[in-house]
Amino acid sequence: MMGVNAKEKFGRFKFHSIQFFWKIVHDWSFSLSSLIGYNLLVSLLPLILCLFSIATLIFQGDQAVIDNIRNRLINAFPKDEGIADIIDGLLKSLSQQAGLVFLITFCVSVFAGSRLMIGIDDVLTIIYRIRERSAIDQNIHAIKMLLSFIILMPLLLISSSAPAVLTKHEGLAQIGTALGSAIFGFLLFELIYYNVPNRKMLFRNTWAGALAAAIGLQILLSIFPMYVHSFMSNYVGQLGFVIVAVLLFYLFGLVLVIGAQINAYFFDHIQPLPVGLGTLLSRNLDNENAILIDGNLQPKDNTSTLIEGLNPLP
Template identity: 30%
Template structure:
């Protein structure tokens, strides 16, 4: 009986965590405008489809093992189209590929630029989802794009080859095992799609992504993609009303809808991979709420760790700054960016950070200004609210004039305030023009 109650409690706790994560993921996706990002990628993919497929088929042509897979890839492209339009679309596509093979060097460069445009938009969308503001160096981006252009077609070819092999075995097997082979082929397709998505989520963002988070998002995207293929196949096989409405143009809306749904799934998997570490952190912090005090606590924690390393003449790797802190990577990036623009810290080679200024010459008020956390109400507010905010701000005046070094050495403010002396600032901390213009939130 006790075991049953314990199991029920664990199930309820797991369901509560799942419900909380689902709400967190939904809010995060809405803030990131995933729907709009998918629409933009769909539009770019229309321009880059033929160049990308030409490159993919060229990569597969270099491997004789994938000869059958190359033909199956071409066939799979038109499976979502109505039968009466699939043949004409295939002829047009073959004409495009023939023309592409006869291009001169400038034409090949043009096609490559269009293909790279799609990859650049994918990179930008994923960086937006992961809250990354600093892109990779150009050389690193080129290597990532090249890996996607080469590994992607090979994974697709392997998926189609294994699927073809499974269906061949199913045709020669008894009826009892046909269903098993079909299920196996779908499982292999999901696994290979998951590997491809995981590589994208793990490699493309300019940030260290935990492998388990990338795999979780990739598996979710792969399962959703397999479900999407099944739904589209069911719709096309049983409902022909779209052909009556659009006639000869029926292939266009179906193809656009398919492409849009595909990018929603890809970005949705990325949202899951990016949201998981944030949820693990924020769920430990005031029930998942984000408070302004956390920004100050994070900045003080970073400065404290850098000050300890500075005493030993060392720097700290960026990833180690976040260790055991209840903060997300994106929050750390924002804090580091503000501190760097104020010349409090510097970045060295190897993505390492070091203290750039003596903390005994910097007071808390300066740090609050850097983080945009000063209590200040504009004149536009009514007098009563402004006086309340002003009173709150003045109540902490003695703390704001204390140096950061004194506060970090003696954090017991209630007992040490009387012993903390205002620092004589050698020079005001200069922020970048962007912050001086009032863009700090």
């Protein structure tokens, strides 16, 4: 009897594993990961400068905190005088023009970051098989999400690094920082999975994917510093750093997509497409009514086309 139950459980496990694999493949998950990784890469630099300018404005009168930030940034890279000079120049510029830098980087961050949120929205629309928002609603929702991240991220980053600041014991500091970083990652992914999709989401259906994504992110963040400290001391390693950094952004996108797929398949029971997304669209498209680029067809009114795009049918 136990053998039959074990065989049945293994059969179910095998079936769901195969189905989950095909959901990942047929949803273009790897291409969607590239989309998220690219948008993250574009939006990250102005966001980092914005956060640095905020920290400079807050701790401008406390040189000990500024020096602590400087030392941690320098220690994140191999011993190199060039890195120290770059960071010193950056902090000096920020201390002199923190208000102007904040204003500029905040505006750029809102635009670039909202493109990232829209990209994630499009990805989750495909994964959850839901209707997309209109262009106006999508941009408004993306800006709201981005502003919430800008407000929450400094608090979460401070809480994740607090153990390293409050304790002098190196082992406890590392454990506390890793734990705080894991909690920060979980909250980050949970906020995305819970609020971005254009449908009502429940915590019980999103926590597992957020936890899996947070663990994956911690693994990536543990491996990347190892490469920096081990291989960036020579010219070849510095060239490889660019490739590894781009790969890191792609893997972050993949982690986010896989976490969403876990939630969609195992908790919302959304089944895989029978074929790839492009093939499915081709099969289901009514070629007789398709709008094709043809000189013999009457051009469609541009104004009505724009209105339809901004306000799709319910």
